[in-house]
Amino acid sequence: MVQVTLTAAGHEVHEAEDGAQGLELAETEPVDLIFFGCQLPDMDGPNFTRKIHSLPGHKETPLIAISDSPDDELKEAAKSAGVMGWMVQPVMPEKLIEAAVRLGARNDLLEAKAKKKAESKNKKNETSAG
Numbered sequence: 609m610v611q612v613t614l615t616a617a618g619h620e621v622h623e624a625e626d627g628a629q630g631l632e633l634a635e636t637e638p639v640d641l642i643f644f645g646c647q648l649p650d651m652d653g654p655n656f657t658r659k660i661h662s663l664p665g666h667k668e669t670p671l672i673a674i675s676d677s678p679d680d681e682l683k684e685a686a687k688s689a690g691v692m693g694w695m696v697q698p699v700m701p702e703k704l705i706e707a708a709v710r711l712g713a714r715n716d717l718l719e720a721k722a723k724k725k726a727e728s729k730n731k732k733n734e735t736s737a738g
Contacts (some may be wrong), residue, residue: 609644612734619708627651631659634666641711643704646675646686646694653682654658654689659691670711674699 611621622637624630628649634642642660646653653673660666672693673686683694693707 609699609701610704613704614643614708617705617708624650627656627659630656631663634660634663634669639666639669641708642669642671643674643707644671646673646677646682653686653691657686657689657691672707672711 611623612619622633622639622648627644627650630642630644630648633639644653644656649658653660656669657673657705660669660671670692671690672695673683673691674695674697675682676697678696686694692711695703695707
């Protein structure tokens with residue numbers, strides 16, 4: 609349902625069967641946002657989140673956990689690990705699209721800030737060198 613909804617909304621979607629395959633995809637494919645099941649077959653949500661954020665280039669990648677349980681303890685563990693959002697199934701398609709758009713805009717803002725910072729640093733270096 610996540611893949612169908614986001615693809616229909618114009619997003620490119622990569623799917624993984626488990627946490628290990630998700631980690632491999634994140635290493636090889638550019639991703640802006642990750643939706644994942646909080647109880648993956650091979651690892652739990654907090655562990656998956658920490659592993660994604662440890663990958664080069666993914667320290668700030670937003671992760672949204674999708675769970676069939678409103679378990680507050682699991683939710684807090686996931687948030688402590690760095691999950692940005694929590695959705696309880698069944699997830700409404702509009703909520704998936706809204707999250708993708710909102711977090712995509714956040715990524716664009718972070719990239720623009722990083723680019724501006726790098727340009728400012730380069731100008732400063734050129735001024736001190738010249």
